[in-house]
Amino acid sequence: MKNISEERRNFGSSFKLHLCCAIDRSDVRQFAHYIHFRDGYAYASDAHILVRADIATICHNLFAEEEIQHLNGKSIHADCYKQLLSESFVTIDEQGFHAKDEAGNEIIYCVRDLSTPRPNTNESAIRVPNFAKIFDDLGEHQETDAIGISSKFLERLVNAMGGDTQVRIDLNGVSAMKVTHISSAGTDDIEGVLMPIWFNRENEVVKCNDIRDSQTDIDFPTIAENEETLL
Numbered sequence: 001m002k003n004i005s006e007e008r009r010n011f012g013s014s015f016k017l018h019l020c021c022a023i024d025r026s027d028v029r030q031f032a033h034y035i036h037f038r039d040g041y042a043y044a045s046d047a048h049i050l051v052r053a054d055i056a057t058i059c060h061n062l063f064a065e066e067e068i069q070h071l072n073g074k075s076i077h078a079d080c081y082k083q084l085l086s087e088s089f090v091t092i093d094e095q096g097f098h099a100k101d102e103a104g105n106e107i108i109y110c111v112r113d114l115s116t117p118r119p120n121t122n123e124s125a126i127r128v129p130n131f132a133k134i135f136d137d138l139g140e141h142q143e144t145d146a147i148g149i150s151s152k153f154l155e156r157l158v159n160a161m162g163g164d165t166q167v168r169i170d171l172n173g174v175s176a177m178k179v180t181h182i183s184s185a186g187t188d189d190i191e192g193v194l195m196p197i198w199f200n201r202e203n204e205v206v207k208c209n210d211i212r213d214s215q216t217d218i219d220f221p222t223i224a225e226n227e228e229t230l231l
Helices: 065-071 078-084 131-136 151-160
Strands: 034-038 041-045 049-054 075-077 096-100 106-110 146-148 166-172 176-182 190-194 197-199 205-208
Touching: 034 078, 034 131, 041 131, 049 131, 049 151, 075 078, 078 106, 131 190, 151 176, 151 190
Parallel strands: none
Antiparallel strands: 034 041, 034 075, 041 049, 049 190, 096 106, 146 197, 166 176, 176 190, 197 205
16 A cells, blocks of 8 residues: 655545546436445445445544544545545545645535535435445355456556555456455455446357346445335
8 A cells, every 4th residue: 555645634645436436427327426425434436336445544544533424424526536635634524625725725625415405406315325235235146157347447446446456356146246455454444346247158248237237136225214226
């Protein structure tokens, strides 16, 4: 894992979680444009790849527990997170991340609860999937002729997890592949999910799995109890 400068107080610049968000900013799956903070973890997904990172790990334990709690249940837009990584020193409160420019002017990278629409707008609430359950449900098995992976998806996922780190891939049947970041300390505080591609015996692509796909063993439930899934 890369060392962090003593002057830096931010997420490690190598943890580019925004790379796991939807590349196409017109994607109608609004949750896919954000990085979500839940119960001490940061999640990002475009429905083909998903990363879960322990917040304390990716900030090198520089944020106080109270600051991390301010993030719980909130989300930050992927573009804002990308810009946030360029800052050296930030603090966190209920509004979000605070930094200063060279002139000493305050810059705020806002976080928000997506379940509450912005005031005075016509937008709807954005339902955030229960990403933790997706990790809990890994391990189900199905049968098929052969499975493959997209090198582009894997590259984006690895870069989001730290770039030059080693990863372990666990083949959990064909429903999903669990990708685990291997740090120099041997911890697994950053995990990913990579959806496989199904092939038949003629090496023809049968289906490219989507995390939300009802035909897989992984559903995409929302946080609220008894609420319908996103399908």
